[in-house]
Amino acid sequence: MPEGTARRDLADLVASQKDKLAVSYRTLASRTVDPERPDEGPQWTRGTLENLINGKPVKTPGPERLRGLAAGLGLPVRLVQDASRAQFHGIDSVRVEGETLDGDTLLMLRHYETLSPEDRLKLRKIAEDWSRMGSQTD
Structure with missing residues (x-):
């Protein structure tokens, strides 16, 4: 990867799965409920998802946000965690x-x-x- 280029592992995973599911940002955001804390509601907003995919700065997501995102995308939590580690921490x-x-x-x-x-x-x-x-x- 060229120097100065930010990794997009999580952003690309989210964009790809969003397209595959053919859902809007708003619909995807509404699905991001952490299965371990459903009473807390969606963990992601439409704007944050849009910023992530479009390469704008977002805060590093914590475990509950990653579980919610995995649920919203219909993907295994481990896959979403791996992509987040790669994008935000450079860990493969x-x-x-x-x-x-x-x-x-x-x-x-x-x-x-x-x-x-x-x-x-x-x-x-x-x-x-x-x-x-x-x-x-x-």
Whole structure:
């Protein structure tokens, strides 16, 4: 990515899913209710969603806003969280799955895509070893 160019991971995810659902900003905003706190109502406003998609500054969303956005978009929360981490914190999330792992092991790395395939493999092996060590101490 060219220097000075802001990442748009969450913005692009929201724009793409909004188009796929064929909904207006207002309709999408009304759907952004956090399933864990439904009484609090929508977590996003039409204007904030529009600003996000159009590249204008928005505050980094917290967990309740991300859960609400995931609900509104009809996407898994983890996908929305990963996109938010990438856009607002420059952290790439990589899922490592394998028989030796207890579920998914999530590695959050800055600039993961810049690592060589060999280095990515080394990190996967570290995650597997770490997972094995943790299960032995339980």
